[in-house]
Amino acid sequence: MSNIIIHAKQKNILALREQRVIELALEHWHNITCLNFERRDDEPKGNRIVFTDVDGCASNVGKHPLGEPQFVSLAPECIRLGVIAHEVAHALGFWHEQSRPDRDYYVKVRWENIDRDSKGQFLKEQPADVDNGGVPYDLGSIMHYRSKAFARYDDLFTMNTYISDYQRTIGQRDQLSFNDIRLMNNIYCQNTCSRKLPCQRGGYTDPRRCDRCRCPDGFTGQYCEQVMPGYGADCGGRVQVGHTWTRITSPGYPAEFREGQECSWLLVAPPGQHVQLQFYSEFEMYCKVRHSLCMDYVEIRNSTDFANTGMRYCCFGTPHSSIVSATEDMLVLFRSFYRGGKGFQAQVRAIPHTGSWSSWTAFSECSASCGACGTQHRTRECRPPNAYLQGVSEKVLTFFHASSNKKLTFGL
Ligand SMILES: [Zn+2]
Numbered sequence: 001m002s003n004i005i006i007h008a009k010q011k012n013i014l015a016l017r018e019q020r021v022i023e024l025a026l027e028h029w030h031n032i033t034c035l036n037f038e039r040r041d042d043e044p045k046g047n048r049i050v051f052t053d054v055d056g057c058a059s060n061v062g063k064h065p066l067g068e069p070q071f072v073s074l075a076p077e078c079i080r081l082g083v084i085a086h087e088v089a090h091a092l093g094f095w096h097e098q099s100r101p102d103r104d105y106y107v108k109v110r111w112e113n114i115d116r117d118s119k120g121q122f123l124k125e126q127p128a129d130v131d132n133g134g135v136p137y138d139l140g141s142i143m144h145y146r147s148k149a150f151a152r153y154d155d156l157f158t159m160n161t162y163i164s165d166y167q168r169t170i171g172q173r174d175q176l177s178f179n180d181i182r183l184m185n186n187i188y189c190q191n192t193c194s195r196k197l198p199c200q201r202g203g204y205t206d207p208r209r210c211d212r213c214r215c216p217d218g219f220t221g222q223y224c225e226q227v228m229p230g231y232g233a234d235c236g237g238r239v240q241v242g243h244t245w246t247r248i249t250s251p252g253y254p255a256e257f258r259e260g261q262e263c264s265w266l267l268v269a270p271p272g273q274h275v276q277l278q279f280y281s282e283f284e285m286y287c288k289v290r291h292s293l294c295m296d297y298v299e300i301r302n303s304t305d306f307a308n309t310g311m312r313y314c315c316f317g318t319p320h321s322s323i324v325s326a327t328e329d330m331l332v333l334f335r336s337f338y339r340g341g342k343g344f345q346a347q348v349r350a351i352p353h354t355g356s357w358s359s360w361t362a363f364s365e366c367s368a369s370c371g372a373c374g375t376q377h378r379t380r381e382c383r384p385p386n387a388y389l390q391g392v393s394e395k396v397l398t399f400f401h402a403s404s405n406k407k408l409t410f411g412l
Contacts, residue, residue, distance in 0.1 A: 018079045022051055025084035032181045032214070034189035034207040035092075049091050057083055059090035082173035086142050089180065093187065097137065097144035098159065101127045106137045107159045107170070114158050118150035122158070133186035138179040139169045140309025146171020147292040154290070165311035165321055168287065168294045174337065177309050178202075178216045185214075200224045202307025216307040217299075218264040218331050228264040235263035235334070241275055241350045250298075250334050250343025254282065257343045263334040267325075269350035275302075275330035277323045277348045279313070284342035287314035295338045298346075301331040313344070324351065358383055 026037040040048070050069040057078035060070050070091045074084060098107055101124050109122050138144070139161060147170055151158050161167050185207055192207035199205065199213035203224035206214040215224035230236045233251035248265055250257045267275045277300065286296040294314035301310035302325040310331070313319045323330075334344070363376040 018053075018074070018076070021079050021081065022074065022084055025081050025088060028081065028085060028176070029088060029184070031208065032176070033184050034192040035184070049088070057087060059087040061090050061095055062093040080173065082142060082175060085176055086173060089143060089176075089184070092184065093131075094143050094180075094183070095125050095130060097139075097141040098122065099125045099130075100132060100137055101125060101130060102137055105162070106139060106166075107161050110156070110158050110160060113151055113153075113156035115150050115152050121145075121150050131187065133183045135179050135183040135186060136305065136308055138177050138309055139166045140172060140177045140179075140312075142173060142176050142180050144170045144172075148290075157292070163311070165313070165319075165323075168292055168297070168314055169299075169309055169312040171291060171293050174295070178214075178307055179309070181214070182307070198223060202305060218266070218301070218306070218333050227266045228262075230264075231260070231262035232258065233261045233263060235261075236265045238266045238268060239348070240268050241348050242270075243350055245347040245349045247345065247347055248332065249345045250336075253343050253345050256340050257334075257336060258340045259336055259338060261334070261336050265332040267330045267332065267348050269325070269328045271328060272353045273328060273350045274353065275325040275328070275348060276351045277330060277332070277346050278321075279319045279344055279346045281318065281345050282342050283313070283318040283344050284316050285314040285336070285344065286339040286341060289315060296336040296341070297333075298344050299333040299335065301333075302326060306331055356383055357381070 023039075029035055030037060046067050047063050048069045050071050052071055052073050053075050055071075055073035056075050057073065059072040062070075064070055072087045072091050074087065078084065078087070097103070098109075103109075103124060111119065111122070114122060145159065147157050147159055147167055148155070149158055149171070159170065161170060182204060185204070189207035193205045193210035195205070195210065197205045197211075197213055199215070201216055201219045201224045203213035203215040203219065206212055212222045213224050215221070218228050220226050220228045227236065227238050230251075235251050239246065239248070248267075251261050251263065252258075267277070269275045285294065285298065287294050294312040297312040297314045299310045299312045300323055301308070302323055303310075304326050306329070310333070311323070330348075332346075336343075358381040360378045360380045363378045365376065367375050
């Protein structure tokens with residue numbers, strides 16, 4: 001067990017209500033890791049976390065090398081569970097998620113949109129300074145900046161996710177993600193349990209309760225073998241999908257769902273096939289448009305890693321993406337923490353295994369002679385013929401031949 005000593009700094013003693021929220025945030029970290037926090041009202045020697053309110057929401061990263069205290073500053077606007085959990089994570093050694101050396105594979109930093117004095121906030125850490133505990137980059141981490149953090153002007157994006165459907169996943173401060181907790185446990189609690197359980201779906205042995213697994217959102221049971229039951233509604237579950245469309249919706253759709261309701265679906269295609277999902281008709285989940293951030297959401301996990309946060313859909317207006325799972329399974333999480341609303345409706349089906357593209361044929365002859373506007377086209381095939389692939393099977397070039405015949409412009 002790791003013991004961490006905390007105390008509030010005498011000169012800047014925080015109000016009772018604020019102390020209570022800090023205690024709740026520490027209790028949260030306590031419940032989900034092997035970490036124990038001990039409150040001290042005297043001034044002990046050695047490494048310790050000291051809470052003050054002198055410097056906005058801020059913390060140093062990691063243990064002080066000379067045994068001095070680590071200061072965590074929580075101004076009144078930072079007294080929220082998620083923000084405190086974030087600052088405490090810094091004190092325990094966490095950098096910001098987008099400081100990871102591998103961040104460029106997940107987000108593109110828009111340097112041109114960052115406030116001139118804040119560019120340093122977006123530097124990457126050196127690989128030698130980061131222990132990622134074997135946990136992959138998580139766009140839903142509580143340590144990730146939001147889309148428009150430190151922008152020159154309010155509405156500019158300073159980070160774009162490479163897969164655009166993850167844009168509204170980044171920047172949440174509501175809860176520790178499964179991977180935030182897993183990282184803390186990998187670093188501090190590796191040897192807490194004598195036996196490792198055969199956890200499924202990316203779960204791992206819970207260091208607080210060594211007889212069961214800690215499961216990614218959407219899964220439960222001793223070994224994460226079950227889909228989480230609906231909360232506040234009879235919804236979700238394991239759904240076997242076939243080649244005809246099946247419909248899933250938020251509770252009561254098209255009537256409004258109620259705040260607090262949760263549903264989890266595990267959509268399963270036949271062996272070797274994939275799940276396809278499309279939203280249709282009215283869609284509404286509460287979001288912060290200004291920050292491009294979901295507060296309530298439908299989250300879709302379609303990669304091979306079900307432990308990592310997925311693409312979150314929210315705000316008003318039907319998402320147009322056609323989403324395909326990388327495996328036979330797709331996980332859909334409906335989470336309404338803040339408000340009721342219209343919700344969502346989607347159709348899902350199984351599609352055949354993915355094929356591969358043949359090479360392009362040569363371009364056909366231009367359909368017009370010089371001086372006119374014409375097209376050329378070429379094609380490729382998806383193989384085998386009943387397989388599924390994203391992309392186009394025909395490309396058309398349109399040429400506008402200038403009469404001088406020197407200048408060519410074309411569009412694809
Ligand atoms: Zn921070």
